[in-house]
Amino acid sequence: MDLDATIDKACRLIEEAANERATLAVFPEAFVPAYPVWVWFIPPGHTHPLRALYTALHENSVSIPGPETERLGEVAADCHITVAMGVNERNSEASDSTLYNTLLYMGPDGQVLGKHRKLIPTAGERLVWGQGAEGDLEVFDLPFGRLSGLLCWENYMPLARYALSAWGEQVHVAPTWDRGEPWISTMRHVAKEGRCFVVGACQAFHKDDIPDALEFKAAYLDAVDGWINPGLSVIVDPDGKIVAGPLDSEEGILYADVEPHQLVGPRWQLDVAGHYARPDIFELRVHRGARPFLHVEDVAEDADGQGSV
Secondary structure: OHHHHHHHHHHHHHHHHHHHOOEEEEEOOOOOOOOHHHHHOOOOOOOOHHHHHHHHHHHHOOOOHHHHHHHHHHHHHHHEEEEEEEEEOOOOOOOOOOOEEEEEEEEOOOOOEEEOOOOOOOOOHHEEEEEOOOOOOOOOOOOOOEEEEOHHHHHHOHHHHHHHHHOOOOEEEEOOOOOHHHHHHHHHHHHHHHHOEEEEEEEEHHHOOOOOOOOHHHHHHOOOOOOOOOEOOOOOEEOOOOEEEEEEOOOOOOOOOOOHHHHHHHHOOOOOOOOOOOOOOOOOOOOOOOOOOOOOOEEEEOOOOEEEO
């Protein structure tokens, strides 16, 4: 819940990954400035503590583009590395008061490649994040392959997965708060189904990571001890085999090598948006493009003084 400190930490981690010759660094869901863990502990009717925490989260959230993305971009460019990072994003295009759970992509040149706002916040998350209202899913063509991803339980949306497959995704990032065996099985299924590498990134989160100054810690977490989330980040290859992780109850970076032939060869057997598709039977339409909150129409007066658009 400290924006500047979180960006500093992110920059250090990007540099660390690049020093190990990584060409892609993937961060967890809502890494900047924090995942709003309180949504799973504070009842929705307790509006005053929820307002206070939302205000603090909003104060430490980012605009895209903004000074924080510029800092991340400078480090990405210096390290020649692509970054996929979960952030809390303000709706700076409108009220600047709603927050979105956003997946931010930075290219190896330091520029913002794109962003994706989580389509459906899950359960208690709806107390914090708005619903992504635009078709902003995209696949980015990068030197190491075609990159895209989905946030947390968006990975359970089969149509979203299919759309990315149809756009040729080869490396799939899955920043998340989920953990446990069912989630790891999901990461393996997404990899096997899409015949792509999957990077599931979840933050290991200990109760001690929550500042004592946040009143909800004492008021709502008194019975909680130790790890609130063990993390269990994982990397899976296109055959559904785990090649790194799970990283359990500790902070760290997982690494995996990707060979170009692994991005094509496995699709000889299964290509869900190619020879294993039946477009003559099944059809998917994807509506893309922004839906602005406000349309402004200029009004001009005609010769009779009547207004016209």
